[in-house]
Amino acid sequence: MYIIITEKRPYFFADTTININPSVQDLVDITVLTAETVKQFNLKPRIAMLSYSNFGSAEGEEVRKVQQAVEILQREYPGMIVDGEIQANFALNNQLLSEQFPFSELVDKSVNTLIFPNLVSGNIAYKLLQEMSKAEAIGPVLLGMKKAVHILQMGSSIREIVNMVTIAVIDAQSKKNS
Numbered sequence: 001m002y003i004i005i006t007e008k009r010p011y012f013f014a015d016t017t018i019n020i021n022p023s024v025q026d027l028v029d030i031t032v033l034t035a036e037t038v039k040q041f042n043l044k045p046r047i048a049m050l051s052y053s054n055f056g057s058a059e060g061e062e063v064r065k066v067q068q069a070v071e072i073l074q075r076e077y078p079g080m081i082v083d084g085e086i087q088a089n090f091a092l093n094n095q096l097l098s099e100q101f102p103f104s105e106l107v108d109k110s111v112n113t114l115i116f117p118n119l120v121s122g123n124i125a126y127k128l129l130q131e132m133s134k135a136e137a138i139g140p141v142l143l144g145m146k147k148a149v150h151i152l153q154m155g156s157s158i159r160e161i162v163n164m165v166t167i168a169v170i171d172a173q174s175k176k177n178s
Contacts, residue, residue: 001034002126003167012038012045012113016122016138027063027069028076031115033143034060035080038113040174047113048091048106049073049084050121055101056085062117074105080110088114105106138163141171 014034018137019026031047038045049070053063066085073082090097091111098107111166115123130137138160142149148171150164 001037001143003125003141004129005136005138008135009058009096009110010041010043013126014113014115014143015119016116016126018119018142022065022118024068024072025146027065027115027117028072029144031069031073031080031082031091032077033151034084034113034115036075037131037141037143043112045113046106046109046111047080047115048086048111049082049115049117050088050091051085051117053085054085054087054090055104055164066117066148078127083107084115089170136163138167141167148173148175153178 001012002016004011004013010032015022015030019030022030026047031049035045035047049066051063051066052058053060056067063085070082073080086104086106090101091106091114094108094110097104101107104174114125116125118174126137129135136159139153142151148168150168150170150171152161154159156164
């Protein structure tokens with residue numbers, strides 16, 4: 001997972017580092033772990049499950065996988081704000097979303113968590129955003145580990161190192177208390 005800090009607010013991107021081609025259950029697990037992490041930052045996770053399709057507008061294996069993950073999440077985690085499959089522009093533009101898909105659970109929710117269907121799309125997205133904007137990318141933050149384990153990218157700046165140490169301390173404290 002990466003935390004992308006923009007001028008407006010933080011966004012959480014998963015999975016950007018580990019799972020190359022996650023299964024339906026992997027997507028469910030990634031989403032649940034990411035939602036738990038977002039809560040550690042005192043934020044309510046509002047999750048878009050991304051795809052190249054919007055609510056069945058296209059077909060394909062990746063689309064079906066995301067649709068099935070959303071069905072499981074909505075059934076097994078009824079309090080979770082999660083919807084998809086959805087394209088990133090609709091997930092992040094509430095006016096566009098409400099005009100085209102007013103039935104979406106994400107309407108008027110200000111999405112802060114983006115779950116990518118595979119490693120390729122997640123990794124490309126965070127690197128593009130980091131290079132094309134003033135956004136700061138913190139991560140990768142490894143989720144689901146028994147102990148607090150984190151890695152730094154080659155060429156990390158001092159600020160990136162300090163940010164990762166802060167995340168690692170929070171993670172270690174939360175694991176110690178659980």
